[in-house]
Amino acid sequence: MNTRPNHTAHSNHIARSNHVQEARRIAFDVIAAVRESDAYANLLLPTRISRAKLSSADAGLATELTYGTLRMQGYYDRVIALASGRAVDAIDAPILDVLRLGTHQLLSTRVAPHAAVNESVALARTVGSRSATGFCNGVLREITRHTVTEWHDRVLADAAGDDDKLAAIFSHPVWIVRAFRQALAAEGRQSELEELLQADNAAPRVNLVALPGLGEPPTGSEVNHYSPTGFVLGGGDPQRLVEKHHGTIRVQDEGSQLAALALSRARPVEPGERWLDLCAGPGGKAALLAAEARLGGATLVANELVPARAELVRRALAGVPGAVDVWQRDGTSIDEDQAESFDRILLDAPCTGLGALRRRPEARWRKVPRDVAELGRLQAALFDAAVRALKPGGILAYVTCSPHLAESRLAVQDALKRWPNVLEPLETASVLQGASENPLDLAGDPTQAQLWPHRHGTDAMFIALVTKTARADR
Numbered sequence: 001m002n003t004r005p006n007h008t009a010h011s012n013h014i015a016r017s018n019h020v021q022e023a024r025r026i027a028f029d030v031i032a033a034v035r036e037s038d039a040y041a042n043l044l045l046p047t048r049i050s051r052a053k054l055s056s057a058d059a060g061l062a063t064e065l066t067y068g069t070l071r072m073q074g075y076y077d078r079v080i081a082l083a084s085g086r087a088v089d090a091i092d093a094p095i096l097d098v099l100r101l102g103t104h105q106l107l108s109t110r111v112a113p114h115a116a117v118n119e120s121v122a123l124a125r126t127v128g129s130r131s132a133t134g135f136c137n138g139v140l141r142e143i144t145r146h147t148v149t150e151w152h153d154r155v156l157a158d159a160a161g162d163d164d165k166l167a168a169i170f171s172h173p174v175w176i177v178r179a180f181r182q183a184l185a186a187e188g189r190q191s192e193l194e195e196l197l198q199a200d201n202a203a204p205r206v207n208l209v210a211l212p213g214l215g216e217p218p219t220g221s222e223v224n225h226y227s228p229t230g231f232v233l234g235g236g237d238p239q240r241l242v243e244k245h246h247g248t249i250r251v252q253d254e255g256s257q258l259a260a261l262a263l264s265r266a267r268p269v270e271p272g273e274r275w276l277d278l279c280a281g282p283g284g285k286a287a288l289l290a291a292e293a294r295l296g297g298a299t300l301v302a303n304e305l306v307p308a309r310a311e312l313v314r315r316a317l318a319g320v321p322g323a324v325d326v327w328q329r330d331g332t333s334i335d336e337d338q339a340e341s342f343d344r345i346l347l348d349a350p351c352t353g354l355g356a357l358r359r360r361p362e363a364r365w366r367k368v369p370r371d372v373a374e375l376g377r378l379q380a381a382l383f384d385a386a387v388r389a390l391k392p393g394g395i396l397a398y399v400t401c402s403p404h405l406a407e408s409r410l411a412v413q414d415a416l417k418r419w420p421n422v423l424e425p426l427e428t429a430s431v432l433q434g435a436s437e438n439p440l441d442l443a444g445d446p447t448q449a450q451l452w453p454h455r456h457g458t459d460a461m462f463i464a465l466v467t468k469t470a471r472a473d474r
């Protein structure tokens with residue numbers, strides 16, 4: 001037997017464990033920045049990963065640790081409270097971050113328990129006192145004393161009532177569970193609630209769009225089931241592909257593509273039509289609309305209120321030659337000099353984004369019910385300005401990446417009530433079916449369409465097409 005130490009294997013092991021430590025440290029820093037300074041994990045994490053020059057395997061680990069911890073934070077907090085016998089609010093915030101990250105490793109990854117505990121304790125030492133470090137050690141060791149199933153059952157037993165149980169197990173705030181239940185109930189699909197909550201906790205695949213007439217999916221790609229313009233790469237780095245194709249191939253959710261296509265393909269395009277994307281930043285749907293407009297001989301104005309986001313729109317449109325204008329204006333007053341000017345308008349309204357929770361891991365903990373009411377006023381003001389800016393006979397697509405009824409079905413119902421002799425709903429569901437490559441399972445009022453992560457694999461985009469039947473008096 002060879003008893004000599006294998007130095008190469010040993011040093012490889014050390015190098016590897018240093019990398020894992022680095023991935024863990026980056027995850028910790030991002031989680032702390034999300035809590036302390038309202039950072040967005042999906043923006044900060046890639047910067048940190050590239051600065052640290054992590055390999056793609058370590059970048060994957062850092063991403064899994066960060067996103068997994070942030071998504072499941074609600075569930076882990078309940079585990080930590082049970083294991084420590086303390087309300088999480090009573091735990092120092094940086095130590096709570098360490099505990100959440102450690103709990104994630106213990107309950108949801110294959111990291112060896114002793115490594116998860118030891119590394120977490122080492123991390124705690126860098127941010128907390130000796131007693132806080134000891135506390136952290138004790139809580140994590142207590143977590144290792146029970147199986148994943150036992151913790152699941154204990155959390156479930158500790159929750160009060162059906163909504164709280166779902167909120168606990170699927171790690172969503174209770175008010176969001178209720179909003180989802182109501183949105184599904186409006187389609188007679190309340191039984192899908194658990195599937196939906198589960199889908200929010202799974203990382204989505206990177207989906208791309210090939211702008212029609214400008215880009216082609218590379219060989220070996222898997223074309224989308226619904227969107228005729230969408231695909232998933234067979235392998236390789238999507239970002240590199242996007243750069244290589246100068247914006248004619250872009251990263252875009254399949255549901256967002258369908259929302260833009262619902263407007264551009266609602267009826268054949270007449271050359272010379274004027275289109276408006278009223279709230280265009282960062283420009284994903286504007287790019288697809290611009291490509292569609294170019295093919296049909298129409299022109300597009302992409303408008304955005306926030307200067308930095310208007311700049312993103314300009315960049316997004318760089319790959320589409322032709323008649324596209326970017327404006328930087330408040331959409332609520334666009335009608336002041338643009339009354340009855342546009343044949344088609346996309347109002348992709350600012351919303352809570354509850355339909356894209358799987359993409360933004362911390363978002364569910366940031367949103368509050370009050371946001372819905374505040375955004376509702378803005379959505380209505382933008383809707384009314386869009387109605388005024390639409391030509392009689394024109395089409396308006398009201399879109400949100402939120403299935404919350406107040407931002408979706410009810411917002412449209414209210415608008416139809418405000419404009420009784422001016423607006424009429426269109427058969428949105430059949431327009432979408434016409435634009436889709438395969439039949440979509442859509443439910444509820446056919447003048448509106450709600451896409452879902454669990455049912456369609458898309459973000460939960462809401463789409464309603466209306467037409468203007470008469471001039472709108474201001």
Ligand SMILES: C[S@@+](CC[C@H](N)C(=O)[O-])C[C@H]1O[C@@H](n2cnc3c(N)ncnc32)[C@H](O)[C@@H]1O
Pocket residue numbers: 256278279280281282283284285286303304305306309329330331332348349350351
């Ligand atoms: C849901 S996002 C649009 C997403 C975009 N359509 C895309 O696919 O990339 C809503 C946008 O509306 C912008 N916005 C908010 N208030 C606005 C206003 N009063 N006028 C115009 N844009 C506004 C926000 O800055 C945000 O960029």
